[in-house]
Amino acid sequence: MGRNRESVKCQLYCVLLVLGLDTCWASFDAIETHINGSESSVTFIETPHGVYEYVSDRLDQWHAETYCDHKFASLLSEAKDIQKSKMYLLQPNLVQFPIWLKKEDSTTVWNKPVTALFYKNQSDSKYAKLLVNFQIIPEVTVCAYIQWENTNEVFETIFSYAVPTFFNEFQLRAVSKDGSVLFAIVVHGQHTQYSPMFSNDHQWHHFCITWQKSNGTWSFYADGNQKATSTMISASKDIMRGGIFIVGQDQDSYGGAFKMKESFSGNITHLNIWRRVLNNDEVEQARACRIPEKQIIFGWKKHKLEIAPTLQEFTIPEVCPGYSKRCRVLQAGDKEIDYTPCMNKLPVVCFYPQDLYQRLKYIHKDNQSGIFLKKVNTIMNQTLFSENFLISGTHQINVSVAIASLQSIEQVIETEQNVVQPADLLGVIRFLMEVSDVDVQNNNEDVEELSDHFVQVVGALLDQTDGNLWSKVNPIIKGPMTLVRIVEKMVAKLVHCLSSDKKDISLHHRNIEVGVKQIDHNSNNLLYTVQSSERVDQIEVPKDELLKMKGQKKVSVVNTWFDFEKFQHMFGSFNSNFPSKDSAVSDGGYKYMGTSLGSSIISSTVLVGQQEICTSVKYRLWHKSTLQNSSEKIVQRPLCAFWNFTHNSENGGSWSTSGCFLRKRLPETTTCYCNHTTNFAVLLQVYEVQRSSQEEWTLRTMTFIGCGVSLSALLVTFVLFLAVGVPNSERTTVHKNLIFALASAEALLMFSELAKTNEVVCITVTASLHLFFMAAFAWMLVEGLLLWSKVVAVNLSEDRRMRFYYITGWGLPIIIVSVTLATSFNKYVADTHCWLNVQTDIIWAFVGPVLFILTVNTFVLFRVIMVTISSARRRSKMLTPNCSMEKQIGIQVWATAKPILVLLPVLGLTWLCGVLVHLSIVWAYVFIVLNAFQGLYIFLVYAIYNSENCSHQANYLSTPKNTLWDIGKKSSTPPSSNLSEPLPIKNTVGKGNIVTKHPVNITSIFSSDKTAVELTAFKTSARVSITDCVLSLPSSKMATSASYSSKGYLP
The missing domain is CATH 1.20.1070.10 (Rhodopsin 7-helix transmembrane proteins)
Structure with a gap:
């Protein structure tokens, strides 16, 4: 095997040498390995500018990007590196193209129009009838996209199928309860229990229901996931032929007798019916609008519908994820970048920059003992953490496994506080990232327990105050704010646990506070105050923002708080991209020294259903009034800021002040207002005083x-x-x-x-x-x-x-x-x-x-x-x-x-x-x-x-009529100008000062040839004596000089 590989390598080298690419080959190497417990293989291709990890498993775009993120790598993204990357990936002949590229702004959205039916409010006159001749149906699958509108806890009929001899032959009913939409089917008059399907968030959701007469097995699917299944409902009996299928109404007679209180309100599109049970992959295909054609009874076509005149139709962009979005891929041929549906499954290539990969290799090499992770594996009685996290795959875990794993990690951290190494920290953080992506819908009790253990583990990690430890880890995980992000991602799942009986959930750790609350629209504001802090930190959503959401259902807010003392040392070892010196016009009174984190980190996220809503917030945070070991010449100024994950994303983000304003400043607290929701803090800008208080007082x-x-x-x-x-x-x-x-x-x-x-x-x-x-x-x-x-x-x-x-x-x-x-x-x-x-x-x-x-x-x-x-x-x-x-x-x-x-x-x-x-x-x-x-x-x-x-003032004062009530009126006699005529000059030369007798305006010396030019826009009254040069002039020249003295304006 090794000899064959060397032979192939030698042949490729000769080809590249002819093409002039031998320098690139010199640093190329490929190492292939297999992931434990998996049939997929991982190949690392080392190059001078980075390392490529090729995974043979095929994933859709989202899962591919998630996989690379969990490995602290990323999909290929930079356009300038794509050509170079392609050259390296083609060399070993191991990579199968196309491969995914990182989803950026270039993701293309197809606005392919589709017809939808709009059932506005409940009514007994709105319906759509399928123009289909139904035969005997031994098994059936019905799929559609639905947008639920009603929030009242009354059942509605999404569709009904009636035959002449039995009106309740086949129906789908639904009800909204506690912010979720629940489904139940009726077959031959037998009614299943209601099962939760999706959140009542007014968004489009895909559902499928299946039934077969064998054992009466039925299943519900929502957004591609199976939600419920059972057996023994109307078993061994076919759905009869010759029926009428009505969308949006319950038939209490054959094709009629509709009741408003049982009708559907909302929107529906992409309704399809099969005369068989679709498997899981086919359900996913239907969700992506790649409709399986085998034994299809009805496909969504407008001409196959009889639509009531009162029922509105409207055209919407395609809602199917597979057709609505196309993501970038890298092709092997001449066309380098192409687009394909994001739901397609392709091989994955993750890219590690050279410095990042070397850091990972060094951390792995420096952690040969692996005491911490081995103890976690021992407690779990399974290999949760691999000895080499570089070649290990990601974990496909469920909620119960995640809870048990987090409990084991908590136990080891508490008992083995001094054995945590950078490799252990990276392994735990990677596992936390995987847990935050676990699907926890409809497991409310487990979600709360999982989130609590999640917070406890992250809080324990923050207790690791060794600056050297975090200095090795931060460049790999892109900074400490990564922990904040995964905590927020995890606790946002607690929204599913809220109900009319349980309107708020709180999680506590000495380093972290979490609060999830259902919003009451009648409250004046939404104030969250930290409970575990000796100092009061708080954040609130103003009342006017709550009024904007009035009428929305299932509105909730997620608040988090992270202790200042723990995060300060983490930022101290990381280039946290603090804002530089203000763009202020400095007056020289202060010299900028730097910026540091001055407070705890607090956040507020408002959700309508699962969709995040941007609102303004006001927060107040405690900070130190003076710096440690600071002199009187060192002062600090608070700065309202938030963490922007999108700016400088290659390093995890940076602090920004955009949209945040200081409202009140006290020695130990600062109140800020921001026009958006995210993670907030107070930064302290440090200045050295350049002027004394006495100098400042003198200047003022x-x-x-x-x-x-x-x-x-x-x-x-x-x-x-x-x-x-x-x-x-x-x-x-x-x-x-x-x-x-x-x-x-x-x-x-x-x-x-x-x-x-x-x-x-x-x-x-x-x-x-x-x-x-x-x-x-x-x-x-x-x-x-x-x-x-x-x-x-x-x-x-x-x-x-x-x-x-x-x-x-x-x-x-x-x-x-x-x-x-x-x-x-x-x-x-x-x-x-x-x-x-x-x-x-x-x-x-x-x-x-x-x-x-x-x-x-x-x-x-x-x-x-x-x-x-x-x-x-x-x-x-x-x-x-x-x-x-x-x-x-x-x-x-x-x-x-x-x-x-x-x-x-x-x-x-x-x-x-x-x-x-x-x-x-x-x-x-x-x-x-x-x-x-x-x-x-x-x-x-x-x-x-x-x-x-002066001349006008003299004339004004010398005029008798200028009394108090005459001020501002012009004199009837215009003032005479002493510059309107040349001054008379005697043609004699005498002793003494000639200028004293005959004053000459010195501006005449500086006047231009254009007498109309008034250089300074005013005329001076000063008469300055001419120097000795003027005194020595002959009388004839003095006369000439006088003639130039008119119309002079420059003093």
């Missing part, structure tokens, strides 16, 4: 004083613009809007702390702050655009420009704030103060536009500086040709510095210092001085040193 005080001074200055400036009668123009209109927006924002900012106690008022204040600060920056952008329009020719009329300015200044902020509120209302406001939530991406609704505005204004300022320098260079050469080079350089430097000093605050560019505050406390002080006092600067520039305002 400076901010408050600065905002107060700026607000007062802005109000005075705004009043002056209105009172002194400054003529309306583009620049004054822009000034007024900027002043109004900035003053409103600073006023709200100063008093925003008073609003944080009222949620509605706080949201309103936050939205107003957002709006007015955005408007202030938008009008700073308009200031830049206005400046640009004076520097660069813009072919727009003044009216069109002003419309554009108003849209930019107020329209864009309103749109930004409205869209942000509409899309992110629940996470709009910060937790502790009335401002945008900087812990989410909401802050970018402010920061993003501001950065854009500052970028545009920076470019505008650069352009202004270039124009100013060019103008200053020309004028200095023309007016002061005899000046030294040092003097000319000084003039140019001043020409560069002055517009920067003047325009930086007006254009908002001082806010760029905000990106530097995290570097040093000095930058924080600089930022506050520049921006908190921005209003004062505008007052000084626009009101005090503005020549136009």
Whole structure:
């Protein structure tokens, strides 16, 4: 055998060598083994990038994926690796294709339409008659898909078969009781007992009933599983011929006399009848809509039905699992990926990444003694755990075996606490995964006992506090949250145990709490409080969520709780994918150190029948107020989070904060709200304090004083613009809007702390702050655009420009704030103060536009500086040709510095210092001085040193008629401008200061050739003496200089 294999291997090697694939073959090896107690074989194919396990047993897609999960492997999934995987799998000629691929988003759903009958409410007029000529029936099978609607405990007739001589020849009756639907058949008038079939969850369920006259044997099947069987009902007597088969009514006469109280209410489709008993495989085929044709009497066809006019028909997507879904498979031919019905049975290939497989081999090699698992096998008196879990198959166990096995594991853990090794831990966890998939329907007492032992075993595993032990196991099981997931999967089966007599079930362990409860729609809320904890942890479903489910039957909730102390050390040895530093815009006050689990893990899952319903929840968890061995410079901030199994699924998931919001924070408890149900916890983000409390107090005080001074200055400036009668123009209109927006924002900012106690008022204040600060920056952008329009020719009329300015200044902020509120209302406001939530991406609704505005204004300022320098260079050469080079350089430097000093605050560019505050406390002080006092600067520039305002103020004050009631009215005499005509200059050269007698506006030195250009949008009243260069000018040149002094606007 070995020689033949080597020969084949050599031949394949030669072929691959010709094809250039010899490097791949060098690392290939296949090891074949047989699973104990099974005819199937397992082959491990080792390759450089991973190991493939090929199992000859054929399984459907769900069972194939479950098998690989239980082996800590997975089906092939990555598209980039499929070609490589296929090459390795073809080499040993052991794998039979096609094989299953992992079911992902690519699963295709067939929307094949099918006709269904809709029996809305009970009625004596709705029926469907089968157009079939029935012969003698010695044995029969009837299958159909049914959707049960009625919740009253009265029997209904799903179908009835009547013959002229006997009306109750063959019937199927059903009743809803305690959340389940029970079936009974009537044959020749004899009635069987009612047997539970499926949950009354308003979902589609497949059923089959069989009967044969030999011994009167009958059986019930639901969703492919046999639910009940018995004998001796109307034995040795055929069902008579010539009858009428009616769907939805009980015939009290031949083909009629229907009664409303005995009629069916619900939906039905895919009704098929055979003149024989189907075996288990054929029942499964019927469920998958692969209808066996042998001896079929009636197949579901609309033209073979006589449907009453009052009975509604409707078309639905195909409900059969075999036809409704097709799953991906890997083919051996050229067409690599294909699709086939998910119910088909194919061989299985599980894939182990190389590092995972090596970890498994190391753990197996390191556990040669196997004391723990051997003792469990001894107690069970059977080989429950194989010595080599790599080659062992999965267990096909029932409820009783599972209970006994869990009891044995409990016993060994209690008596042998110090002998648990990584291999033992993996073996137990794998067994728990298998138990969680056991079908436990209709075994209510056993389910509760099984779940209790399950919780006890998991709780005992959590007592294994050896960090080294979990550090070896966690990478294989994909982290400690795997234990949480399998516990939730197991205890969800307890819903079947709930009834009108037993509305809640509780399971307790010192490390785990489980509560399953039937929901009462009349309760105010659904509160679950942990009982075994010294600290009170709780989670609740709000009343408004319960009202949404009113009218639904069999609504239940499953709650779980896992102790913080036990899970903390497990996460400490695992890369748990904690959220990184917040997306907050840091002010430099704190340095992010890391994140850790700070509380217990609590969950809530709401179920309608077996279907999970997403609801919002509110939970409160205890956490430590301070960290151990922490100094005063270490602080922690709680973070509401949940475990997202779908994100980073290759590592088992990660923590996420999406949809969770902090509602209340106390030193030792945190209350959170989340808009979905899953596993929740409070994470603690640790920060190192970078500023002392004294520095923080100083910064807050400076901010408050600065905002107060700026607000007062802005109000005075705004009043002056209105009172002194400054003529309306583009620049004054822009000034007024900027002043109004900035003053409103600073006023709200100063008093925003008073609003944080009222949620509605706080949201309103936050939205107003957002709006007015955005408007202030938008009008700073308009200031830049206005400046640009004076520097660069813009072919727009003044009216069109002003419309554009108003849209930019107020329209864009309103749109930004409205869209942000509409899309992110629940996470709009910060937790502790009335401002945008900087812990989410909401802050970018402010920061993003501001950065854009500052970028545009920076470019505008650069352009202004270039124009100013060019103008200053020309004028200095023309007016002061005899000046030294040092003097000319000084003039140019001043020409560069002055517009920067003047325009930086007006254009908002001082806010760029905000990106530097995290570097040093000095930058924080600089930022506050520049921006908190921005209003004062505008007052000084626009009101005090503005020549136009000053001239209007002088005229205003010198006019006798300007009494208190005349304020704001324009003077009938327009003010004279001292810049409208050239200044007279004597053509003499005298001693002394010529400028004192004949002041020259220094802005003339910096004016551009276009006299209409107003670079800073205001005119200064300052008269600064000309330097010695100007004093040495000849009189003729002085006259020329004076002629350039008109229309100068840059101070």
